[in-house]
Amino acid sequence: MARYQPKDRFFNKAKSEGLRARSAFKLVELLQRAGIRGLAGAPVLDLGAAPGGWLQILADLVGPRGRVVGVDLVEIAPLGPNVVTLAADMRAAETLEALRRLAPAGFALVTSDMAPKTTGIAATDCARSLDLVATALSTARVLLRPGGAFLAKVFMGPDLDPFVARELRPCFEGFRRVRPEATREGSREIYLVATAFRPGR
Numbered sequence: 001m002a003r004y005q006p007k008d009r010f011f012n013k014a015k016s017e018g019l020r021a022r023s024a025f026k027l028v029e030l031l032q033r034a035g036i037r038g039l040a041g042a043p044v045l046d047l048g049a050a051p052g053g054w055l056q057i058l059a060d061l062v063g064p065r066g067r068v069v070g071v072d073l074v075e076i077a078p079l080g081p082n083v084v085t086l087a088a089d090m091r092a093a094e095t096l097e098a099l100r101r102l103a104p105a106g107f108a109l110v111t112s113d114m115a116p117k118t119t120g121i122a123a124t125d126c127a128r129s130l131d132l133v134a135t136a137l138s139t140a141r142v143l144l145r146p147g148g149a150f151l152a153k154v155f156m157g158p159d160l161d162p163f164v165a166r167e168l169r170p171c172f173e174g175f176r177r178v179r180p181e182a183t184r185e186g187s188r189e190i191y192l193v194a195t196a197f198r199p200g201r
């Protein structure tokens with residue numbers, strides 16, 4: 001069985017670089033491997049954003065003229081002037097409405113690192129994770145600009161392939177699954193990376 005190492009090299013690197021979470025390195029790799037660039041000045045949305053590691057990377061990417069909106073169930077300590085955060089549940093209809101008001105012209109990128117509280121029962125954890133990614137995708141379908149990108153974490157389980165084929169794949173021109181180097185050994189997580197959003201599918 002894989003040994004869980006809470007303070008591995010990514011943890012130490014995040015600490016030395018002033019990043020709030022080691023998962024920031026996953027996002028850097030995902031963006032690079034998907035060829036997602038040119039976001040200077042753009043609005044981007046990050047779901048499941050606490051404590052803010054991904055927000056720090058995204059804030060850097062969009063620069064001072066861009067805007068990053070981060071949502072989480074828990075409060076996020078303030079970041080730079082180009083980051084707005086919201087303590088809210090993404091499954092609630094009013095959260096979608098609040099996000100629509102924050103970015104009436106939509107977002108260029110929607111990311112989700114949302115994860116359920118794990119129970120240790122694989123079937124339950126996978127089903128809850130799939131529910132969250134379905135919520136992230138339905139949010140992206142409403143709030144993404146045409147041509148935008150979507151990137152989301154999910155735990156691998158038996159219902160994932162049908163979800164990708166039926167729900168996600170038709171909405172985007174490009175699609176790949178990526179398991180970043182910083183993902184812990186033995187973890188069920190994988191990232192769905194979709195590019196060139198096609199609205200109305």
Ligand SMILES: C[S@@+](CC[C@H](N)C(=O)[O-])C[C@H]1O[C@@H](n2cnc3c(N)ncnc32)[C@H](O)[C@@H]1O
Binds near residue numbers: 020049053
């Ligand atoms: C792995 S952490 C995210 C880490 C983050 N990407 C970072 O770099 O700091 C997963 C987050 O998903 C959030 N989450 C889970 N369900 C959610 C929901 N329904 N709405 C909003 N956030 C949710 C959790 O509160 C948790 O903070």
